[in-house]
Amino acid sequence: xxxxxxxxxxxxxxxxxxxxxxxxxxxxxxxxxxxxxxxxxxxxxxxxxxxxxxxxxxxxxxxxxxxxxxxxxxxxxxxxxxxxxxxxxxxxxxxxxxxxxxxxxxxxxxxxxxxxxxxxxxxxxxxxxxxxxxxxxxxxxxxxxxxxxxxxxxxxxxxxxxxxxxxxxxxxxxxxxxxxxxxxxxxxxxxxxxxxxxxxxxxxxxxxxxxxxxxxxxxxxxxx
Amino acid sequence: xxxxxxxxxxxxxxxxxxxxxxxxxxxxxxxxxxxxxxxxxxxxxxxxxxxxxxxxxxxxxxxxxxxxxxxxxxxxxxxxxxxxxxxxxxxxxxxxxxxxxxxxxxxxxxxxxxxxxxxxxxxxxxxxxxxxxxxxxxxxxxxxxxxxxxxxxxxxxxxxxxxxxxxxxxxxxxxxxxxxxxxxxxxxxxxxxxxxxxxxxxxxxxxxxxxxxxxxxxxxxxxx
DNA sequence: CTTGACACAGAACAGGCGTTCGAGTATCAT
DNA sequence: ATGATACTCGAACGCCTGTTCTGTGTCAAG
Numbered sequence: 001x002x003x004x005x006x007x008x009x010x011x012x013x014x015x016x017x018x019x020x021x022x023x024x025x026x027x028x029x030x031x032x033x034x035x036x037x038x039x040x041x042x043x044x045x046x047x048x049x050x051x052x053x054x055x056x057x058x059x060x061x062x063x064x065x066x067x068x069x070x071x072x073x074x075x076x077x078x079x080x081x082x083x084x085x086x087x088x089x090x091x092x093x094x095x096x097x098x099x100x101x102x103x104x105x106x107x108x109x110x111x112x113x114x115x116x117x118x119x120x121x122x123x124x125x126x127x128x129x130x131x132x133x134x135x136x137x138x139x140x141x142x143x144x145x146x147x148x149x150x151x152x153x154x155x156x157x158x159x160x161x162x163x164x165x166x167x168x169x170x171x172x173x174x175x176x177x178x179x180x181x182x183x184x185x186x187x188x189x190x191x192x193x194x195x196x197x198x199x200x201x202x203x204x205x206x207x208x209x210x211x212x213x214x215x216x217x218x219x220x221x222x223x224x
Numbered sequence: 225x226x227x228x229x230x231x232x233x234x235x236x237x238x239x240x241x242x243x244x245x246x247x248x249x250x251x252x253x254x255x256x257x258x259x260x261x262x263x264x265x266x267x268x269x270x271x272x273x274x275x276x277x278x279x280x281x282x283x284x285x286x287x288x289x290x291x292x293x294x295x296x297x298x299x300x301x302x303x304x305x306x307x308x309x310x311x312x313x314x315x316x317x318x319x320x321x322x323x324x325x326x327x328x329x330x331x332x333x334x335x336x337x338x339x340x341x342x343x344x345x346x347x348x349x350x351x352x353x354x355x356x357x358x359x360x361x362x363x364x365x366x367x368x369x370x371x372x373x374x375x376x377x378x379x380x381x382x383x384x385x386x387x388x389x390x391x392x393x394x395x396x397x398x399x400x401x402x403x404x405x406x407x408x409x410x411x412x413x414x415x416x417x418x419x420x421x422x423x424x425x426x427x428x429x430x431x432x433x434x435x436x437x438x439x440x441x442x443x444x445x446x447x448x
Numbered sequence: 449c450t451t452g453a454c455a456c457a458g459a460a461c462a463g464g465c466g467t468t469c470g471a472g473t474a475t476c477a478t
Numbered sequence: 479a480t481g482a483t484a485c486t487c488g489a490a491c492g493c494c495t496g497t498t499c500t501g502t503g504t505c506a507a508g
Contacts, residue, residue, distance in 0.1 A: 082304045271488080293494060
């Protein structure tokens with residue numbers, strides 16, 4: 001027989017088990033048994049599943065309650081089955097701020113970062129939520145986008161957009177949130193506030209799109 | 225011995241079991257076993273627990289996967305452990321619309337109504353979420369409250385408010401969303417949009433408060 | 449080549465757990 | 479009284495499930 005990997009880190013089977021536990025949990029509302037994990041991941045022996053489960057626990061990927069049937073749970077960001085944890089990459093103020101996440105950091109595993117939990121049912125069904133990130137708006141710089149001080153904007157990385165989508169675009173060295181429309185011979189960037197006028201760009205001046213706005217969350221009443 | 229109830233509906237033990245399963249699920253990320261349910265609810269025999277579980281299943285309160293250990297899950301609105309299902313009481317347009325839910329209807333159990341799921345972590349920690357309801361905004365009537373067409377406003381019933389809270393108030397036979405401030409000798413109703421002027425009411429003209437705004441959710445990109 | 453860590457399989461053990469059955473008690477309508 | 483219904487208990491059966499032990503083959507280090 002051959003074995004796939006020796007070094008540390010998540011091997012193919014680690015990942016397979018992790019995925020299966022997550023999927024199973026989502027579908028059945030309770031965790032799988034060791035034998036069920038084995039069957040679905042192609043592992044014939046329960047001891048091997050146990051073997052990997054122990055490793056995953058040491059890595060901090062899962063938590064186990066020994067002696068308890070189906071006592072497996074995924075720890076960390078993806079713990080919840082119907083919620084998605086989206087990292088908040090810090091406050092953004094007006095002006096030429098940075099709107100893209102640093103791809104070198106795995107925010108999901110890093111406890112250092114703030115995050116918001118969003119119900120999966122609120123996101124587009126096709127959205128797997130992988131690259132999503134959020135920004136907390138500071139100041140009144142985005143009132144023309146109907147975004148308030150303190151609002152949380154959930155973004156999805158993108159460099160292009162379809163008509164009608166709200167995007168973060170760079171206009172005159174500043175990022176703003178606008179509805180994007182590509183028309184016959186021009187680009188129209190429409191503010192969310194219907195009382196405000198759109199920005200018109202010539203076809204040659206294709207705006208630099210930085211991401212799509214997936215959701216805006218405004219929390220009030222936080223002290224009560 | 226005495227027994228508590230005969231008729232249909234949820235008896236004390238039904239409720240106790242339901243509560244326990246929910247709590248246990250929340251704390252352990254997996255459902256309890258029959259024996260654990262019995263211990264914590266003061267039922268000494270597993271068959272009795274099974275007896276009630278069967279009834280709860282017939283009532284549609286829970287679902288069971290027979291033969292599978294810990295194969296119990298709560299069905300319906302409170303199914304999720306870290307999400308809260310808030311009924312959407314229908315669209316509201318401009319003008320003198322109704323902003324209060326009909327207390328005669330238990331929206332939670334009625335499948336007829338739309339609902340949104342909100343992560344519990346997004347709500348104030350003290351919020352149990354009992355009376356919460358949501359409204360879907362239609363039209364541009366609330367742009368001065370920084371609320372857009374299509375936004376979902378999560379409300380909490382209230383007839384009074386503390387300073388700084390956003391409330392639904394009735395002004396001139398119309399409901400609007402404003403920040404509420406009670407000052408020395410007047411009431412100040414401040415629009416969310418900082419470029420707009422507040423409404424000032426004399427002390428004698430106490431505004432009729434209809435509820436507090438807990439959260440505003442704006443979903444974009446719903447087709448992607 | 450030997451050794452040991454690593455990945456894996458299979459079998460067996462013991463306790464966990466859902467299920468079933470027999471029996472007992474209390475309330476209520478007949 | 480009598481039977482029906484609702485509720486409760488305890489025990490036993492047997493599968494489900496986590497755990498553990500033995501053994502095998504691979505690969506790198508000594």
